[in-house]
Every structure is written in C-alpha cells, then in structure tokens.
Amino acid sequence: MKRGWFVPIAASLGFAFLYLPIVSLVIYSFNESKLVTVWSRFSTKWYGELFRDPQILQAAWVSLKIALISASVALVLGTLAALVLARFGRFAGRTLFNGMTTAPLVMPEVITGLSLLLLFVSMELTFGWPAGRGLTTIIIAHTTFCMAYVAVVVQSRLVDMDRSTEEAALDLGATPVRVFFDITLPTIAPALVSGWLLAFTLSLDDLVIASFVSGPGASTLPMVIFSKVRLGVSPDVNALATLMIAVVSVGVLGSLWIMNRRKPTNRNPQA
Amino acid sequence: MRRLLGASGKRWVVSVPGLWLFVFFLVPFLVVAKLSLSEAAIARPPYLPLWEWDDDYLTVTLNIGNYRYLIEDTLYINAFLESLRIAFFSAIFCLIIGYPMAWYIARARADRRNFLLMLVILPFWTSFLLRVYAWIGLLKPNGVINNMLMGIGVIDQPIPMLQTDFAVYLGIVYTYLPFLVLPLYANLVKLDESLFEAAEDLGAKPVHTFLTVTLPLSMPGMLAGCLLVFIPAVGEFVIPALLGGADTLMIGKVLWTEFFNNRDWPVASAVAMVMLVILVLPIMLLRNAQSAAEGRT
Numbered sequence: 430m431k432r433g434w435f436v437p438i439a440a441s442l443g444f445a446f447l448y449l450p451i452v453s454l455v456i457y458s459f460n461e462s463k464l465v466t467v468w469s470r471f472s473t474k475w476y477g478e479l480f481r482d483p484q485i486l487q488a489a490w491v492s493l494k495i496a497l498i499s500a501s502v503a504l505v506l507g508t509l510a511a512l513v514l515a516r517f518g519r520f521a522g523r524t525l526f527n528g529m530t531t532a533p534l535v536m537p538e539v540i541t542g543l544s545l546l547l548l549f550v551s552m553e554l555t556f557g558w559p560a561g562r563g564l565t566t567i568i569i570a571h572t573t574f575c576m577a578y579v580a581v582v583v584q585s586r587l588v589d590m591d592r593s594t595e596e597a598a599l600d601l602g603a604t605p606v607r608v609f610f611d612i613t614l615p616t617i618a619p620a621l622v623s624g625w626l627l628a629f630t631l632s633l634d635d636l637v638i639a640s641f642v643s644g645p646g647a648s649t650l651p652m653v654i655f656s657k658v659r660l661g662v663s664p665d666v667n668a669l670a671t672l673m674i675a676v677v678s679v680g681v682l683g684s685l686w687i688m689n690r691r692k693p694t695n696r697n698p699q700a
Numbered sequence: 701m702r703r704l705l706g707a708s709g710k711r712w713v714v715s716v717p718g719l720w721l722f723v724f725f726l727v728p729f730l731v732v733a734k735l736s737l738s739e740a741a742i743a744r745p746p747y748l749p750l751w752e753w754d755d756d757y758l759t760v761t762l763n764i765g766n767y768r769y770l771i772e773d774t775l776y777i778n779a780f781l782e783s784l785r786i787a788f789f790s791a792i793f794c795l796i797i798g799y800p801m802a803w804y805i806a807r808a809r810a811d812r813r814n815f816l817l818m819l820v821i822l823p824f825w826t827s828f829l830l831r832v833y834a835w836i837g838l839l840k841p842n843g844v845i846n847n848m849l850m851g852i853g854v855i856d857q858p859i860p861m862l863q864t865d866f867a868v869y870l871g872i873v874y875t876y877l878p879f880l881v882l883p884l885y886a887n888l889v890k891l892d893e894s895l896f897e898a899a900e901d902l903g904a905k906p907v908h909t910f911l912t913v914t915l916p917l918s919m920p921g922m923l924a925g926c927l928l929v930f931i932p933a934v935g936e937f938v939i940p941a942l943l944g945g946a947d948t949l950m951i952g953k954v955l956w957t958e959f960f961n962n963r964d965w966p967v968a969s970a971v972a973m974v975m976l977v978i979l980v981l982p983i984m985l986l987r988n989a990q991s992a993a994e995g996r997t
Contacts, residue, residue, distance in 0.1 A: 517713075530717070537936070605709065636829050677826050
C-alpha cells in the first residue's frame with residue numbers, strides 16, 4: 430500500500446479532475462471565436478468586452494461593497510463566537526450556541542435564503558425595518574453565514590495556540606482586555622486574515638442567498654453571471670472567471686506566504 | 701478565560717454573536733414554520749396573516765393544506781427521493797475519488813503536505829458558480845470533451861452529456877470533493893504509522909492491512925466527509941439548474957421554482973420545513989462524527 434502505484438495514480442487523477450475545468454476556462458477565455466469551445470486564435474478581446482459592459486461593472490462594484498462590509502462584520506462576530514467556543518468552557522446555552530454557530534455551514538442555501546427573506550418581510554410588516562430589500566439585507570444575510578466560517582477557522586487556531594504567554598501576562602497584572610489585544614490577537618492574526626479572506630470570497634461568490642434577499646437595483650455579480658449563463662455559454666464570462674481565478678490564486682498564495690513567514694515569530698509575539 | 705474576564709465581560713462576549721445568530725439564524729426558521737401554515741394569496745406579501753384581532757376575538761387560521769399538497773402531488777415526494785438519491789451516491793463517488801487523495805496527502809513527506817492540501821483547497825476558493833459553469837463548456841454537445849472524442853475518432857456523433865443526471869452527479873462530486881478530502885485527511889494523518897508497520901511485519905498484504913486496519917480507523921473521517929457532501933447536496937440548486945435537464949427534479953430547484961416562478965411562499969416554506977426535518981438527523985450525525993474524528997468526545 431505504502432509504495433504501491435495505485436494510490437499515487439488515483440490521487441493524481443483526482444487532482445487532475447479538480448483542475449481540468451479551471452484550466453479549460455482559462456484557455457478558452459483567450460479564444461477569439463464567439464463559439465466558446467471551438468478554438469480559432471489567441472485574442473484578448475473578451476477582456477475588453479468585459480470592461481465595456483456596464484451591467485457587469487456595476488454588479489461587480491455592488492458585490493465588492495457587500496463582500497467588504499460582510500467579511501469585516503463577520504470577522505468581528507465570528508472571532509467573538511470562536512472565543513466563546515474555545516475558551517468559555519461549559520455554560521448554560523452552550524449547546525444552543527454551538528449549534529447556531531456551526532449549523533449555517535451545512536444548511537442548504539435555499540433554506541437559509543428563504544428563511545432570511547421571510548424574516549425581513551415579517552420585520553418590515555411589524556417594525557417597518559428594513560424598508561424594502563437590497564444592499565442592507567444582503568449584507569446581513571452574508572454576515573450571518575460568513576461568521577460561521579470565521580468562527581471555525583479562528584476557533585481551531587485558538588485551541589492550538591500556546592496559552593502560557595497569556596497566563597504570564599495575566600500573572601504580571603495585565604487586564605484581560607489588554608492581554609486579548611496585546612497577546613491573543615497578534616497570535617491568532619494569521620487565522621484572522623484567512624478567516625476574513627474566506628468570508629470575503631464566500632460573500633463574493635454567493636448566488637442563492639443573495640437572490641432571495643435582494644431587491645430591485647441590487648444585483649450582485651453572481652446574479653448577473655447566472656442570468657447570462659442560463660442563456661448559454663458566453664465568452665466574456667470566461668474572461669471574468671479567469672480574472673477572478675487570478676485574483677484568488679494571488680490572494681491565497683500571498684496569504685500562505687505571509688503565514689509561513691510569520692510562523693517562527695509565533696513563539697515570540699513581540700518580534 | 702473564566703479567570704480572564706469578569707462575569708459581565710463574559711456575558712457581553714457571548715451575547716453579541718449569540719444575539720445576532722438568534723435573530724438572523726434561529727428566528728427565521730420560526731418564521732418559515734409559521735408561514736408554512738398560512739394561505740397563499742394574491743397580495744403583497746403573497747400570503748394571508750396567520751392570526752387576526754377582531755373585537756377581542758383572536759382568530760388563528762392554521763392551514764395544513766400546504767403539507768397535504770406536498771403529499772398528494774407526487775412531484776414533491778419524487779423530488780425529495782431523487783435529491784436524497786443523488787446526494788447519497790454523490791457522497792459515495794466523492795469517497796471513491798477522495799480517499800486515495802486524502803491517503804496520498806496524509807502519507808506524503810511533511811513538507812509537501814501543505815502544498816498538496818493547498819491544491820485541494822484552492823479550487824474551493826475560486827467561484828463555485830464559475831466552476832459549475834466551466835463544466836457547461838466541457839460537456840455540451842459541441843463542447844471540449846465531445847470535440848476531442850470526435851477529433852480522435854472515438855465517436856462520430858456527440859454524446860449528450862449536458863442536461864442529464866450524469867452532469868448533475870459530476871457537478872456535485874466535483875464541487876464538493878474538497879469537503880470530503882479535508883476531514884478524511886485530518887483523520888488519516890493522525891493514525892499511528894507503527895500500526896501499519898506492525899500489520900506488515902505480521903505478514904498482512906497491503907490490501908488486507910487497508911481493509912482491516914486503515915479503513916475501520918478512518919471511519920469517523922469518512923462519515924464526516926460524506927455527510928459534509930450529502931447535507932448541502934440535498935438542497936443544491938445551482939448545479940441541477942445549470943447542468944441538469946428539465947426532468948432533473950431536485951428539491952432545491954422545486955423550492956426555488958415555487959418561490960420565484962409560482963410566488964407560492966407558503967408551499968415553498970412547507971418544502972423548506974420538510975427538508976429541515978429530513979436533514980436534522982444527518983446534521984446531528986455529522987456533529988458526532990466530527991468530534992470523533994478530532995479525537996474529542
């Protein structure tokens with residue numbers, strides 16, 4: 430089993446399976462032909478087309494705004510939730526708290542989307558807020574499911590970290606809040622960065638939940654892509670996909686690099 | 701942390717995320733439950749109120765009709781069964797493809813593991829919608845795969861692949877594969893190497909070692925991974941909508957149609973309630989499997 434040929438070949442096929450569609454997207458985004466999958470010659474004209482499409486540009490702007498705000502709010506709420514789960518031990522309602530934090534991760538999106546929309550509609554009928562649906566409601570919805578992801582990422586880091594520095598600082602008379610900001614936060618910083626990035630990309634990517642809770646005038650990028658794609662394959666979507674893949678790859682590789690460089694300093698948070 | 705923060709500080713830290721989740725995650729389910737018992741109407745919003753105050757009389761109208769409708773119209777039962785079947789087999793296919801990957805990463809040199817793990821995670825970070833979209837270009841009649849097969853003369857007519865159940869399976873297995881590989885890897889990497897050596901020294905063939913030692917020990921990871929594929933796949937909408945045909949009935953798509961096309965919010969809510977009830981058991985199983993896989997109980 431250990432030195433057999435079966436596992437490496439099967440694993441390589443698995444990796445190839447993961448990357449085949451992505452590679453084909455990138456290749457065909459440089460195809461001149463309008464028939465997406467018939468290669469004619471190299472061209473970047475679909476990229477130009479993309480930047481001249483006001484609908485896509487506007488949707489991209491809407492999505493970016495939503496993702497920036499939701500990821501940031503989710504980072505704060507998710508980190509607090511992670512602190513509760515990792516450090517507070519047992520308390521009344523812990524099971525409920527734990528369930529509410531982890532359930533959004535696996536909840537089918539149609540259920541989350543529908544339930545939030547119905548909540549917003551009932552709230553509007555009862556309290557008059559939120560008036561109508563749009564950016565605000567999408568941000569609330571995205572924050573809710575993104576904070577679950579942040580909580581998972583931050584919690585595992587909190588559980589793994591060495592707590593002796595925290596305890597030393599407390600023994601030396603630092604206040605708990607000071608210890609949190611001076612020691613805990615810098616130590617879990619890499620987890621905070623990847624949690625925020627994960628929340629950001631998840632928000633940028635969400636179609637189903639946004640479709641439910643969105644209102645007129647607030648079309649996100651995935652909503653525009655979906656309506657384009659439903660009508661058939663379009664080459665400018667390939668170009669858009671390639672750009673997004675490039676941005677994500679650079680972001681992920683960059684954050685990995687930062688985290689690897691940071692690793693030796695973990696033992697000495699002051700450095 | 702008990703020592704770190706006073707009782708009031710602690711309460712504050714719990715209540716901020718707790719309150720948010722209570723209002724925006726738990727209460728919404730109660731609203732769905734309420735709406736599933738109301739009656740559809742041509743109004744804004746398109747349903748009748750559940751209770752009314754009228755001169756000291758409280759009239760509560762509970763409408764079970766939405767649920768009866770789900771039972772009577774075979775469309776819904778079929779869609780539920782079909783979704784469960786597709787989700788179940790997708791999880792099994794993910795396991796078949798993902799197990800060698802997880803095993804390979806777990807047994808790789810320690811300095812290569814992070815790189816291999818990143819290869820698994822990277823597609824997960826790139827847009828889900830666009831990755832599903834990529835398969836349209838590959839699968840359609842004049843798509844990449846058919847063109848290639850026709851080019852080398854294996855077939856002379858394109859095989860219909862897009863808008864079939866096959867495409868739906870492929871799409872689900874493809875997008876959810878990382879969900880299976882990661883927890884299974886976490887389980888496998890913790891297994892003690894000496895166990896395999898002992899089995900080998902005692903003369904067990906590799907296949908035998910795998911079946912009697914590795915497989916049973918990786919049960920929690922396999923179960924957690926399969927459930928992480930199964931649960932969201934049951935309610936999947938995007939994949940059947942883009943890759944499936946008109947006759948691919950999945951419950952997520954049915955709910956979407958009820959809501960957006962038929963504007964029948966009460967029936968959509970009833971569908972969501974039934975889906976939730978079906979998923980409660982797998983979600984609880986998942987929690988147990990996850991804590992078992994992490995070695996915590």
